[in-house]
Amino acid sequence: KNEVEQSPQNLTAQEGEFITINCSYSVGISALHWLQQHPGGGIVSLFMLSSGKKKHGRLIATINIQEKHSSLHITASHPRDSAVYICAVRSEYGGSQGNLIFGKGTKLSVKP
Amino acid sequence: DAGVTQSPTHLIKTRGQQVTLRCSPKSGHDTVSWYQQALGQGPQFIFQYYEEEERQRGNFPDRFSGHQFPNYSSELNVNALLLGDSALYLCASSLRRGTSSGNTIYFGEGSWLTVV
Numbered sequence: 001k002n003e004v005e006q007s008p009q010n011l012t013a014q015e016g017e018f019i020t021i022n023c024s025y026s027v028g029i030s031a032l033h034w035l036q037q038h039p040g041g042g043i044v045s046l047f048m049l050s051s052g053k054k055k056h057g058r059l060i061a062t063i064n065i066q067e068k069h070s071s072l073h074i075t076a077s078h079p080r081d082s083a084v085y086i087c088a089v090r091s092e093y094g095g096s097q098g099n100l101i102f103g104k105g106t107k108l109s110v111k112p
Numbered sequence: 113d114a115g116v117t118q119s120p121t122h123l124i125k126t127r128g129q130q131v132t133l134r135c136s137p138k139s140g141h142d143t144v145s146w147y148q149q150a151l152g153q154g155p156q157f158i159f160q161y162y163e164e165e166e167r168q169r170g171n172f173p174d175r176f177s178g179h180q181f182p183n184y185s186s187e188l189n190v191n192a193l194l195l196g197d198s199a200l201y202l203c204a205s206s207l208r209r210g211t212s213s214g215n216t217i218y219f220g221e222g223s224w225l226t227v228v
Contacts, residue, residue: 004154033217041200043155043219086154099145099168100204100217102154 003027006087006103013110019074021106023087026068033100034061034072035086043086046072077110084108116205116220124226125193133188133223137205141218143167144186146178149200149222161186162208190225198227 004025013019023032034046047054047061049070054061058077063070074081084107088100117136125131137144143162147155157170161180180186184205190197200222 035219040221041149041202041224042221043202043204045216045218048216088154099157099160099170100147100155101157102147104152104154 002103003101004087004089004103006085006106008106009104010107011109013077013108015078015110015112017077017110019077019081019108019110021072021085021087021108023070023072023103024068025070025087025089025101027089027101028092029068029089030092031090032063032070033088033090034070035088037084037086037105039083046085074108079110079112082109116203116218118201118203118220118223120223121221122224122226124228126228127193127195129193129227130189130191131193131225133190133201133203133225134185135188135203135205135220136185137203138218141205141207142184143206143208144180144184145204145206145217146186146188147202147204148172149202151199155202158188193227195227198225200224 007022031048031050033048035043036046037043049063058075060073084105086105087103115138119134145160146158149155158172159169160167164180175191177189202222203220204217206217
């Protein structure tokens with residue numbers, strides 16, 4: 001079993017829909033990252049969370065430390081949101097610079 | 113302000129050859145981490161460099177080695193290439209010095225390595 005599990009693996013939505021991507025992890029963490037990867041390969045950091053909730057534009061990320069679960073929400077989805085969304089956790093044993101453990105990603109496709 | 117830059121962007125090597133990939137961290141960052149991402153998979157941690165030393169290492173064989181220079185840039189070297197080494201190699205930078213907690217990590221566009 002992977003230490004970081006994401007669901008769903010693939011997601012197709014219509015433009016304007018509300019989208020939720022889930023991430024569960026089994027290790028102790030110091031932080032959780034939500035990342036966006038476009039087909040070219042480059043990765044952009046969307047959020048870094050250690051507790052609670054963060055919002056940036058149409059993106060909202062939440063984390064429940066006790067349940068070891070995080071969600072990424074996209075409101076009013078748009079075709080330009082189409083990408084792979086990756087959840088990554090920073091192991092608590094590495095301290096503030098511990099290495100990241102990645103989920104396999106959720107491939108999102110938003111149709112116009 | 114340039115972000116993380118990696119070179120080359122794409123390369124093809126033959127089994128048994130050696131390859132060197134390069135990374136310049138975001139301005140002001142002192143820590144560089146390298147990740148391998150096979151097709152359809154999430155990235156896997158290779159190692160991390162800080163103050164020119166390897167600080168952490170993932171589950172990769174000794175064929176994978178690295179270096180960090182005084183200007184914080186870094187190289188990833190892979191010897192005796194195998195077909196299974198074909199992947200996207202990502203470099204990520206962050207700031208360690210002066211921080212007491214984790215901070216935002218920045219990724220490069222990656223280097224696509226194909227071993228034939």
